[in-house]
Amino acid sequence: MELQLEVVTKSYKNKQVLKEITLIMGVGVYGLLGPNGAGKTTMIRILADVLRPTKGSILYDRKDIHAVGDEYRAKIGYLPQDVSFYGDFTGRDYLEYSAALKGMEKTHAKKRIEELAYSVGLLDDLNRKCTAYSGGMQRRLGIAQALLDDPEILILDEPTSGLDPYERIKFRNIISAYAKDRLVLLSTHIVSDVEQIAAQIMMMEYGTIQHIHPGGEYIRMMEGRVWLVEMPAEQLVSYQNQAVISNVRAKGDCMEVRIIEDAKPTSNAVQAVPTLEDAYLYLFNYLPQKAGR
Ligand SMILES: Nc1ncnc2c1ncn2[C@@H]1O[C@H](COP(=O)(O)OP(=O)(O)O)[C@@H](O)[C@H]1O
Ligand SMILES: [Mg+2]
Incomplete structure (x- = not known):
């Protein structure tokens, strides 16, 4: 499996916020680190196919993702940086609704929802309204949503924001196990989120990836x-x-x-x-x- 960016540029008006990014990712965890405003979310939204680049292309197994469209989107799980929840939805409603959007079969979806709620520690809260969840619980619900149909490519934008230290460790363990035969890309501005689990750590600033190495090399x-x-x-x-x-x-x-x-x-x-x-x-x-x- 290979996900490739080819001279990807994104501009808003005259301002280039991503500058000619060329990169190949395979199986494993990729950590995207960088200060606020570096361009992490922009790059992630382009890879999640919710934003089009101004120039350049994204290739999945050498096929342009815009040419294959739905086929690509069916392979990705995506947690946006900011998720808003519907007023009346319980955690379970939200996950069932997300599963339906992903076209998952009902019985399988129910089982998967239980499994994931257990692993993100929300099993006892599934029947509560998500608007009553704490920030950390909403984040964990979002992570469960992204994992629902076992996506080949998992893209998480600031997945650990609002998580306490114990939840962070749990999250790292889930992701680490998940990434064995899949591609996980996660952005963060917290170094310790990726230090232990990322095979490659990308350092981004001013719309470019300035460095990409395994953690040990930086050290x-x-x-x-x-x-x-x-x-x-x-x-x-x-x-x-x-x-x-x-x-x-x-x-x-x-x-x-x-x-x-x-x-x-x-x-x-x-x-x-x-x-x-x-x-x-x-x-x-x-x-x-x-x-x-
Ligand atoms: N819709 C937009 N219109 C104009 N500028 C934007 C828009 N979205 C992001 N930007 C700008 O692009 C730059 C990168 O933002 P972003 O990708 O959110 O960075 P990060 O996620 O690393 O904090 C910032 O300077 C931001 O202000
Ligand atoms: Mg961001």
Whole structure:
């Protein structure tokens, strides 16, 4: 199985929000990381075939998805970034309705709904109205919807937003098991969502995919670039404006500062074991003056 983007560009008026993206994905989990406004949702909506690119094409097993249309859409499960629920629908109604739209046979759909409600932890809430669900429950309902007919391609836009740490871990386990023989693409701005499970991690910014590597490669790249430095709190205030700082914690009457820098920043700096989050900050050059954009 192969899903391919060929020089895909999307513009709104004169603004290019996706710039000539060329990419091939196969079986496995693909994590799409990037700051807000990077273009993740735009790329995902194009792959889910709810948005047309301005230029370029998307090929599924070498066939243009716009030429095959319904046949492609039948193979994908899609969780949009924002889902709104109908006033009177219970969780079960919503899933049954989604199953009907996907053309699933009724008995099979009922069984699958029970199974999925169990695995996303909503079995006891299926008969409650989804408008009364918490944000995290609505997100889990959306994930169940996307998985209903065992899609070959699963596309999830910020699936973990609103999930608590336990729900996040559960989600990762479900996705990991699911992706054994399928393609899963998920966007997030939370590094730890994909760190463990993604075979490939894409870093996106300004409408382009700047990097695509397995997680381990990012970490290797960061070796010798992450430092722990102890300094008094007053010094930290001025230091903050010149270095990428990935963490700060109190240590005695000092601060232990985790600094990302190519060269040893101070004589007392010691090397730290890098993480994917360090790589994210390094590659997106999160200097304080750049942050907050
Ligand atoms: N319908 C639209 N009209 C105009 N600009 C849009 C529209 N949708 C998205 N954008 C712009 O495209 C850029 C990428 O947005 P988006 O794909 O939502 O990024 P992300 O999901 O990474 O936060 C942003 O600058 C956003 O403002
Ligand atoms: Mg988005």
